[in-house]
């Protein structure tokens with residue numbers, strides 16, 4: 001295979017790889033979208049059911065926006081469909097969110113194509129004087145959904161101030177009670193729905209809750225195997241290793257796959273093996289988000305050479321955690337032994353855990369619970385895979401250890 005690979009072709013493929021693997025951008029092409037069958041089905045059920053709306057929530061970076069982006073492609077063509085997505089910003093209010101939505105619908109290409117322009121005018125909203133109420137929203141959406149299936153995606157909903165949670169809930173209720181043929185899909189970072197919207201009983205039927213979990217190993221592998229789109233192959237063990245390192249986060253599946261394909265192509269090969277993956281891991285660490293790299297550095301920096309901060313942080317990333325991603329000091333002991341080769345009791349690293357939860361070390365961990373029953377979690381879910389990749393690249397974590405730990409990383 002590799003005989004056919006000219007320098008020109010290798011260069012072209014490495015550019016093409018940046019289209020297939022997009023660590024920094026949500027997916028917007030169904031062809032590149034992996035897994036998530038259950039979640040897609042649930043949202044589509046809400047779209048097809050009059051009076052139902054949906055809320056997609058989960059950790060940062062698990063693939064919420066990507067799911068929202070590809071939804072329309074799962075809906076069979078027929079009639080007019082208008083799918084628009086808006087992003088909320090910090091400081092957005094109920095009014096400003098809906099103004100963005102109305103503006104977006106009015107200017108959407110699809111709307112124009114489907115001939116809305118000739119069919120009267122939408123109820124007038126004057127941004128400078130009108131206070132938008134759930135009824136104003138209802139009238140607008142009734143107008144715009146007259147001849148088409150209207151799907152509105154309100155992304156980054158966690159940025160809207162919490163004081164608007166109740167009125168958004170009332171709006172969903174109003175739209176549902178009036179059977180407005182539009183579907184509102186709220187999307188945001190949250191552990192539970194009540195962090196995003198007031199959850200009174202009467203909206204529970206109207207609002208389908210879709211929790212986006214981390215990806216399963218198979219879903220992560222599906223992303224990695226998109227390498228075949230480039231005419232490239234990858235050793236099954238290398239795929240497994242990416243799946244272990246990514247910890248269910250598609251961002252890392254993209255980051256590692258992108259660097260693996262490029263490292264192979266640089267060596268004029270169309271095949272990724274474990275040696276190439278090692279190079280890719282080193283490159284991926286350097287290409288990781290600046291914010292992650294500097295947060296890691298701030299957490300472990302110390303004037304003393306023989307300090308334990310790096311080892312304790314790595315052990316935290318390897319520690320067995322519960323469904324919420326939290327672990328106790330006790331859970332750090334076993335990985336400490338693996339990482340340092342020595343037995344450490346909790347008092348030897350309790351102070352480190354404390355400091356990780358303070359501003360001085362950038363609050364890399366969040367400490368929860370009460371005295372003597374503290375639990376910890378990484379503030380940024382994208383941090384643990386980075387810490388493990390770094391440990392692997394610095395040879396603090398061997399392949400053997402990774403294999404052993406693959407079963408105890410509870411995130412899959």
Ligand SMILES: Nc1ncnc2c1ncn2[C@@H]1O[C@H](COP(=O)(O)OP(=O)(O)OP(=O)(O)O)[C@@H](O)[C@H]1O
Nearest residue numbers: 022023026027034060061062063064065066250251
């Ligand atoms: N189903 C999928 N198939 C392939 N890649 C995916 C999938 N879902 C997400 N990704 C990739 O994972 C990364 C994160 O995805 P996305 O931006 O959709 O997550 P998010 O949950 O919206 O993140 P945030 O909380 O930061 O808004 C992106 O690189 C995206 O391309």
Ligand SMILES: [Mg+2]
Nearest residue numbers: 064065066155
């Ligand atoms: Mg998003």
